[in-house]
Amino acid sequence: MKDTNSLLNQINNKPLRERILDILRDAIVSGDLKPGQTLVETELAARFGVSRAPLREALQILNNEGLVETIPYHGTTVRRLTRTDIEELYSLRSVLETFAVRRIIAHNSAENIEVLRKLYDDMLAAAEAGDLALVNSIDRAFHDTLLELSQHSLLLSTWNVVSMRVRQVMALLNRRNSDLRTIAYNHLPIIDAIADNDEERAAALIQKHVAASGDLIAEGWSENGGEP
Amino acid sequence: MKDTNSLLNQINNKPLRERILDILRDAIVSGDLKPGQTLVETELAARFGVSRAPLREALQILNNEGLVETIPYHGTTVRRLTRTDIEELYSLRSVLETFAVRRIIAHNSAENIEVLRKLYDDMLAAAEAGDLALVNSIDRAFHDTLLELSQHSLLLSTWNVVSMRVRQVMALLNRRNSDLRTIAYNHLPIIDAIADNDEERAAALIQKHVAASGDLIAEGWSENGGEP
DNA sequence: CGTCTGTCGATTGTCGACAATCGACACAAT
DNA sequence: ATTGTGTCGATTGTCGACAATCGACAGACG
Structure with missing residues (x-):
């Protein structure tokens, strides 16, 4: 050696x-x-x-x-990112994530809820500590976990491609420091809906959640992320 | 030269x-x-x-x-295809195709309906001529067209990967010659629902359509498509 | 002055040879 | 008989060199 x-x-x-x-x-x-x-x-x-x-x-x-x-x-x-790219990215993300949540609820287990709650607690702690990078990291982990818990390997690999590009978009637009605690809070109702096995409510919340951040991003998009 | x-x-x-x-x-x-x-x-x-x-x-x-x-x-x-693979393939396909149909309806146009009806007519003609290969080919074209009309390039490229593998599954299981006309007929209600801008009905029909063929395939799957 | 043409430079595309890795098998030791 | 070990063959991984292609630019020609 x-x-x-x-x-x-x-x-x-x-x-x-x-x-x-x-x-x-x-x-x-x-x-x-x-x-x-x-x-x-x-x-x-x-x-x-x-x-x-x-x-x-x-x-x-x-x-x-x-x-x-x-x-x-x-x-x-x-690759350059146009506003259309971002809209497509977030709309497909919404579809994939909604599907994942429906599947989680279809074969739910108490451990799933525990894992998600743990992530939420961590995110909230990071938010209260003002650690933006950590909040973002846990935020990603939360959504990745949703997709993993769906137990659908094809969905997961599709997600990985989409989420990577979403991550790129967010990096290019360094997220405004809206109150970090608000970011964390937004995830709680989703966990609750999953815990209640309320498929429609969970799906609606996910769609709202993703659409909100998607609109926020697309709104402040300047169409040229690099030099012409 | x-x-x-x-x-x-x-x-x-x-x-x-x-x-x-x-x-x-x-x-x-x-x-x-x-x-x-x-x-x-x-x-x-x-x-x-x-x-x-x-x-x-x-x-x-x-x-x-x-x-x-x-x-x-x-x-x-x-790659070997397990029963789980097939279930994942068809369930994701259903999600993608439903999303596509919803988008088509969201910005519908008369030309879309014409294109789809034309494909349906061709499929019916091929069915009545007993041309299995042609029916299959037009069937694929029909679904590909749905995805194209959705005007969502990211969705389309995701679809292309999924549909290729679906095609492989069907090739390995040479579709039983259930009445070809029935195959064609099944597409008509979908077109009608799109023409009526009835998003929920179209979505439900697509899901039923895909789930039906998915179940059919998974049912007769022998788990080993090649030599062990 | 505009247009066509040919050359040039930069970059990717392709090739053949060599190195690294892994599983299988034979064989020895216990 | 079982377990460990070393060698071997097959296959992929990596390399450096050469060929093909394309856009830009310069120069001739109307």
Whole structure:
């Protein structure tokens, strides 16, 4: 076992392509790579110290996920987000999340409610501590958990693609610091409706919840997230 | 312009990866490549007369679409379809298609109805001619059209992935020749509900329509579509 | 002055060779 | 007989070099 360099060898059990993919994806959804920015294979390969092959494969996956756009023989750019994109993103998100909640209620269990309540408590604590990043993180975890609890792997993988892009949108528009506690509070009625097995109420609440944030985002959208 | 070989040069304006992708995808969804079958890169590359690079990229896209499964350093196989897969496939399909219909009704137009009626007429004609393949083809076109008319590109691309796998399922289970006219007839009420702008009725019909065929498929599913 | 044409540079697409990894099998030790 | 171990073969992962393609720009021509 030869550990001359530490960073690369510590998590060395994944193919290069996967590691590069994670790094690039994270850079895009966190807004470090701005929409419209061009990604040159040669450049990136040199920066990561790998050849173009695994890098190309990573870019290809990002392309399939809709995070970048590749024009043959011309280049790859971080995908630009139009207002229409955002509307589509949030409307589909609403549909997927509503479906998930209906399924959770269809085969409900006490543990589900516990898990969700725990997340709510954590979120509220983070909100009262004024920790915006943590609130956002738990917020994501809450919705991811809803999708996981639906026990629908195809739905989950679809969700992962959508939620990643939603995350990108939010990163590009650093969420206004509306009262953090309000963000947390908004999740409680949803948990209650699920606990009550009230499918219609839960569905309506989710739709309202998602539509609200979607409208908020679309409203303050300036159509160009990067340089022209 | 040197046309020594004909087949490759005729449609030469797309990257190799795309052409290979189309061929492989078609082979999978049409059932020529059976679930569980292993796809060896070297072998396929030789058969297509290309190097492994574009072939790998094609396989990667198929992997993202869920049509094949790649185990690192071990191999790629056509993904097996379990009963759970089929239930997930049809339940998500129902959700997506319902959403599409709701959107169509939300901004309806007379042309939409015309397009759908035209497809229905063609399907009926094919049914009366006893042309199973054509009926199936128009059936697919009908549902694809619903998704296109919804004017939601993200929904459409999600649909494309799902519908491809649905198509594979149907190919593996060569649809029993229940009366073809019945298949056609089933689509008429949906068109009528859309024409009437009756969102709830259309949504209910779509759900019933998809659930019916989903149950039919899942019922007669033998769990192993390929060799063990 | 406008338009067509050809060359150039940058980037992606493709190739063939080599390295890394994993499961299976044989074989030895207990 | 069982368990551990090492080697081997098959397959994917990675690399560096070369080819193909496209847009932009310059220059000739009307």
